[in-house]
Amino acid sequence: MANDQSVRVRFAPSPTGKLHVGGARTAIYNWAFARANGGTFILRIDDTDPTRSTEENTQIILRAMRWLGLDWDEGPDVGGPYGPYKQTDRMDLYREAAERLVAEGKAYYCFCSPEKLAADKAAAEARHDPFQGYQRTCRNIDPAEAQARVDAGESHTIRIKVPLDRGDVVIHDAVHGEVTFNAKELDDFIIFRSDGTPTYNFATVVDDAMMGITHVIRGDDHLSNTPRQVMVYEALGAPVPTFAHISMILGADGKKLSKRHGATSVEEYRDAGFLSDAFVNYLALLGWAPDGETTIVPRDVLARTFSLEHVSKNPSTFDPKKLDWVQQQYVMTMSDADFAQTILVPELRKAGLEGEALSHEAHWYEVLASVLKPRTTMPADVVEKSRFLYAGDALEYDEKSVDKNLRKDYAPAALDAAREALAAVEPWEASAIDGALEPLPEATGINKRKFYGAVRVAECGNQVSPPMGESLELLGRDQVLARIDAAKALCGTAE
RNA sequence: GUCCCCAUCGUCUAACGGUCAGGACAUCGCCCUUUCAAGGCGAGAAAACGGGUUCGAAUCCCGUUGGGGGCACCA
Numbered sequence: 001m002a003n004d005q006s007v008r009v010r011f012a013p014s015p016t017g018k019l020h021v022g023g024a025r026t027a028i029y030n031w032a033f034a035r036a037n038g039g040t041f042i043l044r045i046d047d048t049d050p051t052r053s054t055e056e057n058t059q060i061i062l063r064a065m066r067w068l069g070l071d072w073d074e075g076p077d078v079g080g081p082y083g084p085y086k087q088t089d090r091m092d093l094y095r096e097a098a099e100r101l102v103a104e105g106k107a108y109y110c111f112c113s114p115e116k117l118a119a120d121k122a123a124a125e126a127r128h129d130p131f132q133g134y135q136r137t138c139r140n141i142d143p144a145e146a147q148a149r150v151d152a153g154e155s156h157t158i159r160i161k162v163p164l165d166r167g168d169v170v171i172h173d174a175v176h177g178e179v180t181f182n183a184k185e186l187d188d189f190i191i192f193r194s195d196g197t198p199t200y201n202f203a204t205v206v207d208d209a210m211m212g213i214t215h216v217i218r219g220d221d222h223l224s225n226t227p228r229q230v231m232v233y234e235a236l237g238a239p240v241p242t243f244a245h246i247s248m249i250l251g252a253d254g255k256k257l258s259k260r261h262g263a264t265s266v267e268e269y270r271d272a273g274f275l276s277d278a279f280v281n282y283l284a285l286l287g288w289a290p291d292g293e294t295t296i297v298p299r300d301v302l303a304r305t306f307s308l309e310h311v312s313k314n315p316s317t318f319d320p321k322k323l324d325w326v327q328q329q330y331v332m333t334m335s336d337a338d339f340a341q342t343i344l345v346p347e348l349r350k351a352g353l354e355g356e357a358l359s360h361e362a363h364w365y366e367v368l369a370s371v372l373k374p375r376t377t378m379p380a381d382v383v384e385k386s387r388f389l390y391a392g393d394a395l396e397y398d399e400k401s402v403d404k405n406l407r408k409d410y411a412p413a414a415l416d417a418a419r420e421a422l423a424a425v426e427p428w429e430a431s432a433i434d435g436a437l438e439p440l441p442e443a444t445g446i447n448k449r450k451f452y453g454a455v456r457v458a459e460c461g462n463q464v465s466p467p468m469g470e471s472l473e474l475l476g477r478d479q480v481l482a483r484i485d486a487a488k489a490l491c492g493t494a495e
Numbered sequence: 496g497u498c499c500c501c502a503u504c505g506u507c508u509a510a511c512g513g514u515c516a517g518g519a520c521a522u523c524g525c526c527c528u529u530u531c532a533a534g535g536c537g538a539g540a541a542a543a544c545g546g547g548u549u550c551g552a553a554u555c556c557c558g559u560u561g562g563g564g565g566c567a568c569c570a
Contacts, residue, residue, distance in 0.1 A: 048570075
């Protein structure tokens with residue numbers, strides 16, 4: 001067993017599906033709690049349900065955890081002193097633990113058939129018995145006789161023997177406080193199935209006990225299982241860890257988050273282009289608040305300041321709009337070079353606008369990054385906003401924009417003035433370009449909005465575009481002048 | 496049925512017996528402005544209900560209602 005000084009926590013997903021947002025938040029809290037307390041974060045794969053667990057899902061979960069940036073100190077791939085870290089590799093341990101409990105009289109063999117169990121339960125229901133658990137039929141079979149029946153090959157399960165004098169079970173939950181379960185509710189539940197595999201409530205506790213887990217941070221849905229698990233800890237003679245049951249994550253309709261609410265798995269958010277920092281930030285703050293003000297908590301701050309005291313008891317609704325906002329906050333803190341390298345260029349390549357060999361110098365992408373950054377939430381947003389830069393002479397004009405900005409009597413004069421000024425700008429860079437254009441509306445007597453509107457549509461093909469100076473700088477003087485010439489032809493069609 | 500959990504703006508939340516119930520997202524308005532953003536300023540918006548306890552309750556207690564979860568040889 002681990003020494004009881006240091007914090008040891010674990011995240012133990014079942015590989016029966018992808019890692020979903022609720023699980024991700026549980027993982028984040030466990031990780032952050034370990035880091036904030038100088039403890040150990042363990043990843044364990046709870047795959048005792050062989051029919052639903054797959055190796056593929058395990059790999060998907062590991063990949064998702066890595067993407068989230070939640071590094072684990074012990075786990076299936078990195079090993080550790082308390083391995084193995086996959087329940088299917090620990091079957092012998094469960095068997096030994098169960099047999100030890102039987103030998104110590106803390107568990108017993110049960111030979112009741114599923115049919116008898118069902119009948120007992122129906123009878124209890126019929127007489128409105130408040131106790132609907134196992135009737136303890138096999139509890140008093142003589143151990144020697146029971147062993148003989150087992151040896152003879154009779155089908156059996158193993159049940160925990162809840163002490164008759166065990167009083168109410170009181171759980172000290174770090175987020176819920178004291179939770180009391182009535183002793184009468186406890187029944188002698190099955191810890192080992194007739195097929196020789198352990199049940200979840202048993203395997204988990206054996207693992208948590210053997211791995212020296214000090215704090216069990218998990219979903220609310222396990223709260224009602226906790227007294228059962230406490231029985232196992234006590235039978236095992238192991239210290240009961242501190243529990244922290246965190247609430248569930250709901251969809252906008254207040255129902256448990258599911259497919260019909262949209263993306264539910266971590267990898268869907270990754271594929272959509274969310275920054276893992278932003279995603280972790282958002283999830284961490286869904287149900288945890290360091291104070292009433294803070295909205296941005298970078299991962300390293302989370303790892304330093306997370307505490308269970310501030311975890312909320314109420315279920316929280318997943319709000320995609322706020323996730324978007326957090327994402328944008330993170331995007332805006334990126335440097336131009338970083339944005340260019342990690343978001344802009346990859347997206348341009350994905351869209352086929354750039355090939356493996358880049359068409360411009362690094363500086364060009366940084367200028368583009370600087371204007372696109374405050375206009376970007378998702379990485380893919382940059383593509384449409386950059387397209388005009390790659391159109392060359394085949395620029396597509398937005399019909400409505402042309403109508404409103406070029407097919408006007410003032411447009412030719414505006415374009416002529418702009419062309420003359422732009423032909424002479426030195427050096428060819430944003431501030432000089434803006435400086436050269438700036439006096440022209442007044443000089444030509446054309447309203448500012450109209451003037452810039454004409455130039456904008458001529459250069460970008462649309463009345464909505466990134467800022468003028470940078471756009472023209474990126475286009476290059478030759479292309480800028482060529483587009484003005486091309487646009488003048490469009491002006492001619494004015495009525 | 497039974498046990499357990501939960502209940503502050505639309506959403507995430509702050510406060511931990513005394514505040515005009517604060518912040519953030521979203522919404523709306525204004526400002527900035529050559530478009531779109533970004534940014535700045537501002538507005539509307541909350542204690543589920545009913546009883547107690549207390550000089551005083553969002554905060555403590557009880558009940559009701561409403562949501563959620565467990566009660567499996569699922570995890």
